[in-house]
Amino acid sequence: MSDKNRSQWDLGRFIETLSYFEVIPFLNCIKQLIQGRPQDKQARPDGGKNVGVILVAGATGGLGKRVVGRLKQRGYQVRCLVRDIEKARSILGNDVDIVVADITKPETLNALLMANIQAVICCTAVRVQPVEGDTANREKYYQGIKFYQPEIVGDTPENVEYQGVKNLVEAAAKYLTAANEKLIFDFTHPSAELKNVWGALDDVVMGGVSSSNVQITENKAVFAGNVSTANSGGFASVRTKNFDPPFNLFGYTGVELRVKGDGQRYKIFLRPDATWDGLGYSYSFDTVADTWLNIRIPFTELTPVFRAKTVKDAPLLDASRISSFQLMLSKFEYDGALNPNFTPGGFSLQVEWIKAYDGKTLPQFILVSSAGVTRPGRPGINLAEEPPAVRLNDQLGGILTWKLKGEDSLRASGIPYTIIRPCALTEEAGGQEFIFEQGDNIRGKISREDVAELCVQALEQSQAYNVTFEVKQGENQASVINWQQLFSQLQPDK
Ligand SMILES: NC(=O)c1ccc[n+]([C@@H]2O[C@H](COP(=O)([O-])OP(=O)(O)OC[C@H]3O[C@@H](n4cnc5c(N)ncnc54)[C@H](OP(=O)(O)O)[C@@H]3O)[C@@H](O)[C@H]2O)c1
Structure with missing residues (x-):
């Protein structure tokens, strides 16, 4: 961050993010000690x-x-x-x-x-x-x-x-x-647990300065913020904590989202294991401004990726073990290609629910x-x-x-x-x-x-x-x- 032309990178947000997702869990413990809170039993939600x-x-x-x-x-x-x-x-x-x-x-x-x-x-x-x-x-x-x-x-x-x-x-x-259908996240009836599960994960973890948050209102989740391409950044996302045990969606064809966006192309990631920065299975979907859409994503059409690089010889996603979900707006598609429906600046994606569909x-x-x-x-x-x-x-x-x-x-x-x-x-x-x-x-x-x-x-x-x-x-x-x-x-x- 020595380059004077670079935007101000925020160490505080970097630490906040990693501790929320338990990448550096001792920080959570210190915070709890300072605030006198008991150990958070909800930290690992139950899939x-x-x-x-x-x-x-x-x-x-x-x-x-x-x-x-x-x-x-x-x-x-x-x-x-x-x-x-x-x-x-x-x-x-x-x-x-x-x-x-x-x-x-x-x-x-x-x-x-x-x-x-x-x-x-x-x-x-x-x-x-x-x-x-x-x-x-x-x-x-x-x-x-x-x-x-x-x-x-x-x-x-x-x-x-x-x-x-x-x-x-x-x-x-x-x-x-x-x-044959299973609601995974129902933001139309949000529980207290649901509110604790999703958190922001922006390019601050890579040195960028984008920022986002998820607000769970009475009947929907709103993923919104600002994506900046400064400091070679260019993505904002919200991700769930790791579920333990993971979700078992065996027998379903895929996941379906009900969303209202702003015309940009977003990504969803499903992650099979609990590692912080491991293999993800990604799918890009286009939104239409101010229009509710149901997006169906068959498990077989997910692309295995590490960060934004495709992983050629990865196996198909094992739907019986899904540890976390992530929604992202990124400047990039995969392997360096640019997202054709991306504009830097403010964005907003509303979500009513995410479910598994068409189960056997x-x-x-x-x-x-x-x-x-x-x-x-x-x-x-x-x-x-x-x-x-x-x-x-x-x-x-x-x-x-x-x-x-x-x-x-x-x-x-x-x-x-x-x-x-x-x-x-x-x-x-x-x-x-x-x-x-x-x-x-x-x-x-x-x-x-x-x-x-x-x-x-x-x-x-x-x-x-x-x-x-x-x-x-x-x-x-x-x-x-x-x-x-x-x-x-x-x-x-x-
Ligand atoms: N034994 C064999 O060679 C054989 C052969 C073919 C098929 N089967 C069948 O295989 C199955 C398992 O056999 P098993 O030998 O492992 O059984 P088991 O050890 O005798 O266990 C029977 C279970 O049923 C419970 N139970 C009995 N009445 C109940 C009631 N009114 N409400 C709730 N729970 C009740 C018992 O609870 P408590 O602990 O409270 O008593 C016990 O947990 C059974 O359907 C049996 O008929 C057995």
Whole structure:
């Protein structure tokens, strides 16, 4: 900045910018100490919450707890429906959202439980155990292979497997919204959190003197300021803080913006990782002065860039992990080319919302049922060869018959679903190949670990939409699983 002809560069704004975006986080701490504010828990906004929560019913069970673990690992926001909070905390820990409810009591399936749900995974089951009793950890029941004479303990299969599942389906149907569109930023109803998420990021970080800000009014965001080309600068932008977990927009075609500009060409950036100055995926769009426009940006048309240089061999954007969004007005297009619709000086871009659009229909209710549900009473069935639940269906209160009725209530609900019917569940480590079947004829076993993975994978497979299938493990270990191919064997229910 020694050149006297250069405009006055502002060190204060430079530091403000970097500390807002936590590039130099210690400055935030110092500021908080001086101002006596507690640590800002909002500093890293939550991208999972913005695209909904996965509700897991039966989260304290052998399968349910593994589903919760895998969802968390994959960055989903999880809520657990449990009957006993103490038991749930001891199994699931403290860093998971737990709501006490009982699927046999519809009044407990309320807004507190259901708010903002994106999908449900139901792993509930009536309690079955050996007549001779089990250990405190249910080891005899859980091992799944050695046969013990079983009995139902507690509530009846009719109440849990049918009426309970039906209650959960009906409650979820009221709260699940069509999944093919997802509001990401709704400036027409701005929340306090939204106001804390967007901040200015101008060419001051490169030595320039442009300045901008974002004002979130009652019903829109206004990105405005002044772009100066002094000091080799020439851009102004507003960017979100990094979301943690990032946004998962898997299955959507792209993002759509509703904007009113001033006739200039703006850019939007989506960033896959949380690094400050890393790879961005950019798209330029023209505005028409004083006219509201809907701009659709397919993920496949985003250009990978580092600053304003295109990155030739970068992969396509992974829409399942988007850490931040940025809007920019720049003198430059890409690789040194000039923005043809740019005038230095004042500018203004109004935004009503940003959403993900044209999502595939993905399952929103994954029900874990059981192989054998259609076999009791089936003509020609050889009971001697059938698993205990089929042989003993009557003695076990019609467990499979009621499970089938529970399935029927989901199939009739109109909610996009997947019904998984596993063979005998074991506590083995898993990692075996999957064998899928339809028609309810297979016998075998499968690890709860593998069924948990299947439940989580089904959420992201459009081929899992409205299918019912049985599953068991194969002989071989599976090194890599092509989930799309696996699910593509399945026929949707009629
Ligand atoms: N075991 C097998 O070999 C086998 C074979 C095929 C299919 N399946 C099916 O696979 C699924 C998972 O089995 P699993 O053995 O892992 O289950 P599990 O360990 O017995 O867990 C059952 C879960 O359901 C919950 N639950 C029961 N009644 C409830 C109610 N009224 N409201 C809310 N939650 C309730 C239990 O909560 P609490 O902790 O409060 O009791 C528990 O979390 C079940 O659908 C089962 O039928 C099992």
